[in-house]
Amino acid sequence: MKQLLTGNEAAAESAVYAGCRYYYGYPITPQNELINYMSVRMPQVKGTFIQAESEIAAISMVHGSAAAGGRAMTSSSSPGISLKQEGISYLAGSELPCVIVNIQRGGPGLGDISASQADYFQSVKGGGHGDYRLIVLAPSSVQEMADLVYDAFDLADRYCNPVLILGDAQIGQLMEPVEFKKEFRENLPLKDWALTGADNRSRRIIKSFYSVKGELEVFNAKLQNKYKEIEKNEVRYEAVNIDEADVVLVAYGTSARICKEAMRKSAQFEFRVGLIRPITLWPFPGEYIRKISERVKCLLAVEMSAGQMVEDVRLAVEGRCPVHFYGRTGGGVPTSLEIINKIVEILPKNMAAKTPLPFAGVK
Structure with a gap:
């Protein structure tokens, strides 16, 4: 229910x-x-x-x-x-x-x-x-x-x-x-390393010194x-519209929700947009991003920060394609139109020239 x-x-x-x-x-x-x-x-x-x-x-x-x-x-x-x-x-x-x-x-x-x-x-x-x-x-x-x-x-x-x-x-x-589809857990297995009193067992030690x-x-x-x-x-990620993508967005959490909206709105254009959403930020899906970077025009990291995850994206790509960044700080939230404008800005010139710019100047 x-x-x-x-x-x-x-x-x-x-x-x-x-x-x-x-x-x-x-x-x-x-x-x-x-x-x-x-x-x-x-x-x-x-x-x-x-x-x-x-x-x-x-x-x-x-x-x-x-x-x-x-x-x-x-x-x-x-x-x-x-x-x-x-x-x-x-x-x-x-x-x-x-x-x-x-x-x-x-x-x-x-x-x-x-x-x-x-x-x-x-x-x-x-x-x-x-x-x-x-x-x-x-x-x-x-x-x-x-x-x-x-x-x-x-x-x-x-x-x-x-x-x-x-x-x-x-x-x-x-x-x-x-x-909530998963089991309601009440009786979990005992942990053989836990400190539970040593009356009938060998001594256990938990320390960081x-x-x-x-x-x-x-x-x-x-x-x-x-x-x-x-x-x-344990690497987890979601990949959307990757196979035919020219530009791949990389975003997590709230930013990824907005990127999905940007993908839908960009369907009218000649360029194709995909999304990689890291679910595990560590371990980071760097190997998958590296493989994708070998066959796309560029990557765009979108974050509600001045640019932090983008560093891990660049480390994964290792220069195979351009990696761009768009972010908002101090509680600012990117809009889907801002992201589309950024995509048009970073596209190779031969692709950008074919793209209408109805969102130019939109904030």
């Missing part, structure tokens, strides 16, 4: 379905619907909800529950996620599974509460200290928010690694029909091998 929910509410309910019974958070717009929803749902499923005294406290509580084997989650928005970065590094360094939701807002600094995608670097390059990676999932609808949050808990457990859901204010507060020279390097090599396995197995 479908329900009409916001993206924030869908994320919360999906976490409950996935077996999350420990939620710790601190209010910040535009993700407050999520924390409000969890304050009601956690007691109903005999879970634990705590509004912590700070974002730092919340991520530390996640660390404790994850170490004890529970499915734990926190959520926040951009400045709050910044405060959690040390704790996120500790979770990665302790190889603890958890789910973190970032409903991005405009920045830098306190910024505003409008939608933004300017936390890409922070999310995929490791916002805290040390050589670590988060699995980063980027939903572009309320239904996908529900699906990816559910999957995130399984991925976190499978790789003993934090998973970040990277949304934005529009995805978080947009209301759409959503259906290595005092003996050389131990930390060995541990980091283990982490890097794990990340290679994630890159091999």
Whole structure:
């Protein structure tokens, strides 16, 4: 049965379905619907909800529950996620599974509460200290928010690694029909590494501190091998109208929704437009983008930022074709007409000359 929910509410309910019974958070717009929803749902499923005294406290509580084997989650928005970065590094360094939701807002600094995608670097390059990676999932609808949050808990457990859901204010507060088709989980398998009391078993240790020279390097090599396995197995993306495309847009989340509208509107022109939508921002679908770049005129990365994901697109393409960028910052949202105008601007001259420009000057 479908329900009409916001993206924030869908994320919360999906976490409950996935077996999350420990939620710790601190209010910040535009993700407050999520924390409000969890304050009601956690007691109903005999879970634990705590509004912590700070974002730092919340991520530390996640660390404790994850170490004890529970499915734990926190959520926040951009400045709050910044405060959690040390704790996120500790979770990665302790190889603890958890789910973190970032409903991005405009920045830098306190910024505003409008939608933004300017936390890409922070999310995929490791916002805290040390050589670590988060699995980063980027939903572009309320239904996908529900699906990816559910999957995130399984991925976190499978790789003993934090998973970040990277949304934005529009995805978080947009209301759409959503259906929870997956199993409602109550009795999850026990984790043989969790700290549950050592009365009848051998000692277990969870740590991220290595005092003996050389131990930390060995541990980091283990982490890097794990990340290679994630890159091999977990890349996700959506490809639309790729086979005949002259220009391929690369966008995620809200920007990808707008790019799909631009594709529909550009069908009247002589050029053909395709879309690659990364669903995993890390691991990034660089290999697929590289293959596509060998047979298209150019790529155009569209983001609600000054240009962050475009760097990973360029790294994947390695000069095989031109890579262009169009973005809006500080809560600005690109329009489909702006994107079409940009496509016409970057087309090779022989193609652009054949293209009518009804959208010239439209902002």
